[in-house]
Amino acid sequence: MEPNIDQLRKNYEQLDDQKLIQLATEKATSLRPEALNVLKTILKERGLPDSILAGINAQFKEIKESDLLEYTELIRKLPCPICNSSNEKLNATMVGTVISFIVMTQYKKELIIACPNCLDDQNKRAMRKSALFGWWGFPWGIINTIQALIFNSRMKKQNRQSEANDLLNDFVVERIGRIEASRNNVEELKLIIKYIR
């Protein structure tokens, strides 16, 4: 049975501000309309900023190309979360790293947003690390290490694209609510790209 309004209210009231904001800016479209209304009421009661409401609305809007460009630029103009430089616009890469343990091989992929130089470094580091620690697991260590070397060099090709690459565009689309809610708050925007979730 779905919880009624009172139960919803009780559930949401137990959440701290941080969790409420997370729910509002990341999961608004997954809530039933009455749940969303309760959430909006509680946000208002707690005196949380209107930008969070804008973050909710952004998730329901169809994203036009011009909107996407605007959000992407907000992200690209931030200082690099790795070297702190603002010389070049940021982009995204996926880093694939293979590490073998005694009988186990782990192939991990991670999204990173940074300036082109740092992105290149991250791909190169992953290749070095995989070549050192990945290959000796049998048979997956060898197979995955070869895959990772190919994967990183393919990803690296997108690092110096002058426009936002597909990885960055996807990242932005999936986080429209959070970015809209933080559009006037550089420190918040920095957190979104530094601790990717």
Ligand SMILES: [Zn+2]
């Ligand atoms: Zn950098």
